[in-house]
Amino acid sequence: MAADPEFEKYYLEREQLVVDSDDEFQYEEVPVDEDFVAPDMEEDLDFAVRTIRDGKEDEQATARKEATHKAQVTKHPEVVDDFVRNFLVRMGMERTLDCFQTEWYELQQRGFLHEEDVGIVPDIYTRNQNLDSEIKFLKGEVEKYKDAALKAKDLYVKLRKERDYHRMHHKRVVQEKNKLITDIKRLKRHYAQYEPTLQQLKKKYEVAMKEKMLSKLERDRAMGQVTGLQSTLKSMESFKGGSAKQGEKAAANSAAMWQRGGEGMGPTQRTLLAERTMDVQNLPKDFKRHPNDSEFPADKGVNPYIGMAKVPSGHLARSGGFRLSNTFQAHSHPISGLALHPRKQILATSSDDHTWKMWAVPGGDIIMTGEGHTDWVSECDFHPSGTMLATSSGDTTVKIWDFSKAECVQTFTDHTHAVWCVSWHSCGDFLASSSMDNTAKVWDLNSARCRYTLRGHTDSVNSIEFLPFSNTLLTCSADKTLSLWDARTGLCAQSFYGHMHSVNFATFNLKGDTVASCDSYGTVKLWDVRQGAPMVSIDCGPHPANRVAFDPAGQVLAVASNDSTIKMYEVANGRISSLVGHEDAVQCLIFDRAGEYMVSGGSDCTIRIWS
Template identity: 70%
Template sequence: MADENDSKFYLEHEEILDDSDDDFKYEEVPVDEELVEPDFDEDLDIAVRTIQEAEQDIKASLQKDGKEKAPVTARPEVIDDFVRNFLVKMGMGRTLDCFQTEWYELQQKGQLKEEDVGVVPDIYTRNQQLDTQVKYLRQDVDKFRDAAMKAKDTYVKLRKERDYHRMHHKRVVQEKNKLITDIKRLKKHYAAYEPTLKQLKVKYEAAMKEKMLTKLERDRAVGQVSGLQNTLKTMGDSANYTSGALNASTTRMCQKGRYELLDEEGRGPTQRSIYESRQKAMLESQKDVTQQPMPRHPDDTEFPPDTGVNPYLSQVKAPPGHLTRTGGFRLTHTFQAHSQPVSNLALHPRKQILATTSDDHTWKMWSIPSGEIIMTGEGHTDWVADCAFHPTGSRLATVSGDSTAKIWDFSKAECVHTFEDHTHAVWGCSWHSCGDFLATCSLDNTSKVWDLNSLRCRYTLRGHADSVNSIEFLPFSNTLCTCSADKTLSLWDARTGLCAQTFYGHMHSVNHVTFNLRGDTVASCDSYGIIKLWDVRTVAPMTSLDVGPHPANRVAFDPSGSIVAVASNDGSVKMYEVASGQVTSLVGHEDAAQSTIFDRNGEFLVSGGSDCTVRIWS
């Protein structure tokens, strides 16, 4: 017993746990003497009250901490239970039976003291808990050891992959540097060939130009020989020869640098005296110009020689038979182009691309016949009246009610220049076949010829007494044709800015004028629906057609010149067959038809109207 008491005294004064490595402060559990008394005489009410007070204390502590915790009550273990648990744990069943028999006998006899039946000292309970904890910690250590081994294997694997990728990266960098060096060497090598290629290109272009000029000169010489032979055959005597030469004259490029378009009697549409006085004034003005030449801009472009040969004439074919009959065209495609009326149309010279202008201040490019939009141009501050593709198809010219003409470059997708010399709205524009000159007409009663190289106005065409509504270059020529609200049409020489001839016959404002592809016929339309065809050689009307009373807004020749399309304000497109005089109507627009145009092959017709749509007829 002495040894047991000594061990108890030692356990009670043990302080090692407070200074352990885990820094866990253990609280001493007080021994409730009432709990270890052998007899319990508490009644039910006291027990219930005690339990309720304990629950309230637990709830109060949880509310104070701000979070709910599961209530755990630790009760100290008595000695006999501790011994029983130990024997059960060790599997000593017979010893347990003997212990219980002897323990109960001593307890009945009252030989057990109060300290013998008390709770087990804390050190034993703590030792048991530590033993259990050590057991679990050993399991955790084994688990963590396995995880550490797996992590080590993974680390080794990742390090090997890193080394592999690092080596691969170095090899790629070396290859990249080698390729960069090769590219630089190739660039240097190609740069050495660049001057040679440029020289070869210049020589090739010069050779092609000389070849074309030679071909044109040959064709012109052949034409002149044929004309002289025909003239000699019809010549009877010198008087007849003089009269025949005068009647057959379509005199081009006279020595004074302009067209002299005469009628059968050698006079213009006015009296001979008026023509002679006009010619005299023209000669005097030219003398003044030769005596005092106008200053030239260093970037001014020379007008190409006027050979009068159109290379596209050899490609013109007669339209198919079904297109010359009534109702030959049918509506095949319709698409909404703008939010406001479509004012004009233009077809790309080489591709199936359509340009449209509108009162909504924009122009757009479309793929036809699908109607898929390609590009939208915004920059004008008022309605856009007309547009025209550059002969190469790389640029677009637009004119607007804001008194400007703009040049748009498709490669840069922007406006590259704006011409602002007009003082009022600009109605129409047309490119010279060489692509270096642009002609525009305006509400300010004038037309202008712009040089795209010097970016300045070369000539201002003055002569109309009212708004100039339309302007067009004769294909592959320096001749311009304009129509005006003063009821006249005029032919101009773009090289001098002088009026060569005036057509009289319309009784109302002329809205539009156009050449056929051959250049020998002009079609015009006015605000009362009157269509006139003019012979350029005789300066006389060939035929007149009334498709009114609605205004005719625009006319267009098909490539063969046998069909004339008229965009009418009644919403239809009139088809006039020149040979038969038959007129049919293509009905489809819900509002006025503002513009119409044939494609270069004459296979389909495009029209645009105030109903904001574009319609394709084929």
């Protein structure tokens, strides 16, 4: 193969190799001159030497620079004996250290220790020792941080409690502020109603004066008619021989005069005139609107229980004479009503748990439980004979329970809203109820129907009560008024104005000449029934007063308050004291007929007996 360097071409030629012996081949040995250097190689050598020298100078300059910047402290590797000594010192093994030093120097002096025995400690042991020291240091730091974290946690808990406390205080202040704003707005609205009320009372007064004048005119006309009739009779007697036609004409003139007497009358006078002139000649003598209707008894005005009341003497006359004598759990929900049996030591209770129960007092043993209402039972009242119990409920019904049959024997459903209260007539044939539908009703048990619906209140009728041995009914309403009604006619006889808030309850004293009432702001008033005016106003607020009751002697008035106390007001001297025992609002209370003890029930689901 031959190559021409000029044209960069290659040629392949086939050659035949002949195997010859080495002995026949002649060659000459060429001597090698070691000093002989080609010209090109001499330049390359100089360049390499300069490069090596420049590299060494650069390395020396870099080393000097690094030595200038590095720390001046040089760390020497630790030898075996120093490592062992440091270990023993760190572990506090002083006796072992003394023994080691003695034996080490002895062996060293004798020359028993080899070079590898006294050499440098391997880096791994040094590294382990450094790591061990670092771990101990870090553990100490962890403990410090842990303590700091615990302190920070305690501080955080403390700050959070203070924050919750201030937040709760702020919410309470906001609630009180909102309540005050609501009260101010209510008072403003209430004050704004004064002027219309005064105008209305003024109009009522003018109408009453007008009716009075009309009544006086009616009386004068009636007197004139009587005088005319008397003169006609005299003329008829003086002219006996006159014709019958003249007499009939005179009678017709008298009747015409009577009819003309109705001219100018008001609506009340015209109603009375229509009642007087109603034709009842064709009605039977024993006519009744319903064949089974009961007759209202005549008002005797005498309460036989007045003489049974014991008048306390000495310190017992004061309200402080009552002490808590017994307490028992009666229901699972708040107690709303109480009633005492007319002749036996039996107490009936009604509750928001939809049931009523009977108990033996003062022991507190249960006798009977009544279930049937589908909502809370608001009130209960024993029949005067003691054989039945009437209950009212939020399910808009009134039920009559017969103890001999142990079942509900009658249900009245005419009310359209919740029924608040029931009260028996002393004769036992009539039952009155009051409701949230702004009406009260009188029920006839014999005909099992509603005899009268008492309409006149403009808001919920909260309580109703028969004056004992009378046909008079007392009602109170959320329209801030009290009313007296005639149960025989269903007409309102008198209204009492004076409360500024919803009236929760009203009751008679045993004599029937005084009415006590309480409202939703804790104001209690005593009213003179004959004058129709308040005698005393008692502030037991600001918590609502739920119920009031006179003791049989009429000397003490008990007030069930929403602040879990019973306020005892002494009528004679106006002193007020409190009976503390209930744990929640007191909803109802009642005195026994002899005045020996008082029973109260409340939202804490307990009955408490005070004697």
